[in-house]
Amino acid sequence: MVxxxxxxxxxxxxxxxxxxxxxxxxxxxxxxxxxxxxxxxxAEVHENITPDHLVGKxxxxxxxxxxxxxxxxxxxxxxxxxxxxxxxxxRMEKVEGDQAEAKFVGMDPQIVSYxxxxxxxxxxxxxSEVAQxxxxxxxxxxxxxxxxxxxxxxxxxxxFKGGIYQIGKIMVDKLRGKGINVHYDETPHDPHDNNAYTRxxxxxxxxxxxxxxxxxxxxxxGVPDPNYYRATIDGKNVARLRLVVxxxxxxxSANMDFARRMMTAANNLHSNVVKEIFVGKGDYNQDLTPTAxxxxxxxxxxxxEEAAQGVAMFTEAMPTVLGLTATPAAPQAxxxxxxxxxxxxxxxxxxLGVTIIGxxxxxxxxxxxxxxxxxxxxxxGKEFAxxxxxxxxxxxxxxxxxxxxxxxxxxxxxxxANSKLKDEKDNPTKD
Amino acid sequence: MERFPVGIIILxxxxxxxxxxxxxxxxxxxxLSDRGALVVIAAIILGSFINIPLGFLPFTxxxxxGGALVPIGLAIYLLLRAGTAKEWIRALAGAAITAVAVxxxxxxxxxxxxxxxxxxxxxxxAIYLYPLAGGIVAxxxxxxxxxxxxxxxxxxxxxxIFHYVWLLxxxxxxxxYAVAIGGAGAFDTIVLAGIVAILLAExxxxxxxxxxxxxxxxxxxxxxxxxxxxxxxxxxxxxDQKSAGRNxxxxxxxxxxxxxxQE
Numbered sequence: 001m002v003x004x005x006x007x008x009x010x011x012x013x014x015x016x017x018x019x020x021x022x023x024x025x026x027x028x029x030x031x032x033x034x035x036x037x038x039x040x041x042x043a044e045v046h047e048n049i050t051p052d053h054l055v056g057k058x059x060x061x062x063x064x065x066x067x068x069x070x071x072x073x074x075x076x077x078x079x080x081x082x083x084x085x086x087x088x089x090x091r092m093e094k095v096e097g098d099q100a101e102a103k104f105v106g107m108d109p110q111i112v113s114y115x116x117x118x119x120x121x122x123x124x125x126x127x128s129e130v131a132q133x134x135x136x137x138x139x140x141x142x143x144x145x146x147x148x149x150x151x152x153x154x155x156x157x158x159x160f161k162g163g164i165y166q167i168g169k170i171m172v173d174k175l176r177g178k179g180i181n182v183h184y185d186e187t188p189h190d191p192h193d194n195n196a197y198t199r200x201x202x203x204x205x206x207x208x209x210x211x212x213x214x215x216x217x218x219x220x221x222g223v224p225d226p227n228y229y230r231a232t233i234d235g236k237n238v239a240r241l242r243l244v245v246x247x248x249x250x251x252x253s254a255n256m257d258f259a260r261r262m263m264t265a266a267n268n269l270h271s272n273v274v275k276e277i278f279v280g281k282g283d284y285n286q287d288l289t290p291t292a293x294x295x296x297x298x299x300x301x302x303x304x305e306e307a308a309q310g311v312a313m314f315t316e317a318m319p320t321v322l323g324l325t326a327t328p329a330a331p332q333a334x335x336x337x338x339x340x341x342x343x344x345x346x347x348x349x350x351x352l353g354v355t356i357i358g359x360x361x362x363x364x365x366x367x368x369x370x371x372x373x374x375x376x377x378x379x380x381g382k383e384f385a386x387x388x389x390x391x392x393x394x395x396x397x398x399x400x401x402x403x404x405x406x407x408x409x410x411x412x413x414x415x416x417a418n419s420k421l422k423d424e425k426d427n428p429t430k431d
Numbered sequence: 432m433e434r435f436p437v438g439i440i441i442l443x444x445x446x447x448x449x450x451x452x453x454x455x456x457x458x459x460x461x462x463l464s465d466r467g468a469l470v471v472i473a474a475i476i477l478g479s480f481i482n483i484p485l486g487f488l489p490f491t492x493x494x495x496x497g498g499a500l501v502p503i504g505l506a507i508y509l510l511l512r513a514g515t516a517k518e519w520i521r522a523l524a525g526a527a528i529t530a531v532a533v534x535x536x537x538x539x540x541x542x543x544x545x546x547x548x549x550x551x552x553x554x555x556x557a558i559y560l561y562p563l564a565g566g567i568v569a570x571x572x573x574x575x576x577x578x579x580x581x582x583x584x585x586x587x588x589x590x591x592i593f594h595y596v597w598l599l600x601x602x603x604x605x606x607x608y609a610v611a612i613g614g615a616g617a618f619d620t621i622v623l624a625g626i627v628a629i630l631l632a633e634x635x636x637x638x639x640x641x642x643x644x645x646x647x648x649x650x651x652x653x654x655x656x657x658x659x660x661x662x663x664x665x666x667x668x669x670x671d672q673k674s675a676g677r678n679x680x681x682x683x684x685x686x687x688x689x690x691x692x693q694e
Binding site: 072073074075077143144146147156157159160161187188190191192193194195197198199201202203204205206219220221222244246248250281282283284285287288294296300351354355358359362365416417419420 | 440443444447448498533534536537538539541542543544546547548554555556557558559560561587590594597601603604605607608609611613614615616618619620633634638642652654655657
C-alpha cells in the first residue's frame, strides 16, 4: 500500500519500542519531581517564603476591558464558557498561559427567566410530604476524597479522608432533615488525579441504581486566594460555590439546564451563594444522568465552616428545583416540564443523525467509488433478508438455480492464495 | 429517554452499525458473527447488574461481569485465536503502552492536591483518554482492530491493577476502600475503551488505506494479489456472497478472506 511504504518496513515495531521507552522515561522524570506538581520550578523558587498551599497554579479570566471575571485552579481552553450569577455569558477567546480573555456574548435567556420564576415562588417545604415524593432521593459522592481546607484541617490534602467529607455530610444531613432520602457514598477514590474520575464513575453508576433525582460530586477549588470565594450572605461568612459542567458530555445541554436552575434557585434564596457556572473540557461522569452536577465549595484556603455554610445554603434550593416539594399546583418553570429532560430528545436526534451520516460516509469510503456505493446501498434489502428473513431457504433456491455464492473470480479462494496470504499476513507494513 | 450516558449511546450506535451490516469487516476481524456481536453487547448490558465480590482480596474488591469479565474475556479470546506470535506481541505491547500512556497523562501529569477539577492539563476526560490511547497505539503498532480492542481493554485493566498495587502500599488506605473492576458495567471505561478503540482503528485505518488506494499490487506474488482482493468489494453480487459467508456457508473460505488487508 502506498501510504504504508512511506513509513518503511518495521516502522510499527520500532514505533512501539520507542513509545515504550518514551513512556518509561517520562514516568521516571515525572516520578522524580517532588509532590508531582506541574510547576516544580515555581515551587522551588518560593519554597522559603510561601507556604505549600499557595504554590498551586491557577488561571485568571479577564474580560475585554481587563476586569477580572474569575479564577480557577485549572487550565481553560478557547471555547470554554462562564455563566455568572447574573446570567452573563462569557466565552474564552484567547488563552495565554495562566491568563484567559473572555468575550461577553450576551445574557442567558434561560437564567433570566428562571430568576423571574424563582423570585415569584415562595414555597414552604413540609418534611412529611417531601418524604412521599422523590423516593429515589438524592445521591452524593466525592471524586477527590483527599480535598481539605487548610485553615481548618491544617493541610489541603488528607489522603482517603479529606475535610471534604464533612462538607458532603452537611449537605446530606440537611437533606435528611427535610425528610429526603439521600444515598451518600463515602468510597475514597485517591489519589487526587484525573483517573480518579474513572474510579468514581463506578461509584456514581452504583449510586444511580437507586434512581436518585440528582447526583452531586462535591469538590473544593484550589486557587490560593480565599477572598475570591469569601462573602457575607444573610449575615454569615460564606465560601461561595462554583458549578462545573463538562462539555465533553454528549448530553451536556440537559446538565447545563439543571445547573442553571440550581444556580438561580439557590441565589434566589441566598443572594448569589453560587458564584458562577463554568462550562469546560471534561465529562466528570455527567453523561451518566442529566441531573449530575459537580460542585466546588470554596477553595482550600477557605475555612471549612465557610464552605459548609455555602453548601448548606445551596442545599436549601434542592427540593424546589427537583420537584421534591409539597405544593401540588406549583407552576412550572419555562422548559422545566420534566427533570432536565430538555436535552434528551436533542441528544437522540444527534445520535441518529451521526449514525446515519457516519454510516453513509463509512459505506462510501469502504466502497471505494460512487457506483459501488450505490450498488451496496441498494443491497440493503438483501442484507436484511440475510439477517432476519428466510435466508437459508432463499439461498437453497439460489444454489439450485446454479448460482455460486462464493467464487466471484477464479482462484481467489484457492489453497495457494490462502496459504500465501497467511505467510504474508505478518507483514502488514508491506501493503 | 432521559438518561443517555456515553456508554449507552455508543452501544446503540454500534448495534445499529452491526444490524445494518456496516460493521461487517470490523466484526470479521474481531472473529465475531453479527449474532455473536449482539450477544456480546447483550451480555455487557445484562452483566452490568452482576457484581462478583472477591472477598479473599484486601479491600472491598469486586469485579463486574458486564463491565469487566465480558470485554476482558473477549480480549483473551481474541488473543487465543491470534494467528501468530507477532500478533500476540503487538497486542500485549499495545496494552502495556496504552496503560503507560494513560497512567502518565491521567495520573502523573494531571495530578496535584490543588488541581481542580480534573488537573491543569485535562483537555480530555479519562473516559475518552483510554480509547484514544488504545486505538492510536494499536494502530501504530499493528494497524489492527483486534489489537486496538485488546490494547484498550487490557490497558484499562492494567491501570486498575497498577492502582490496586499502589493502594496495597498505602498504609492510610481504609479497608472499606471499594475497588470495583468494571464496576460501572456497560458505562465502564473498560467497555467504552474497547468499542471506541475498534471504531477508531476502523475509521483511521480503513479510511486511510482506502484513500491511499488500497493494497500495492506491483511486484507481489500473484497468489497474494488474488487473496488480497478479498473480501470482494466493488463487484456485482457481493451482497449475496457476504450474506452467505456470514451465515456459515463456506465459513472456511471466509476465514481465509479475513486475512487480507487490515486486520
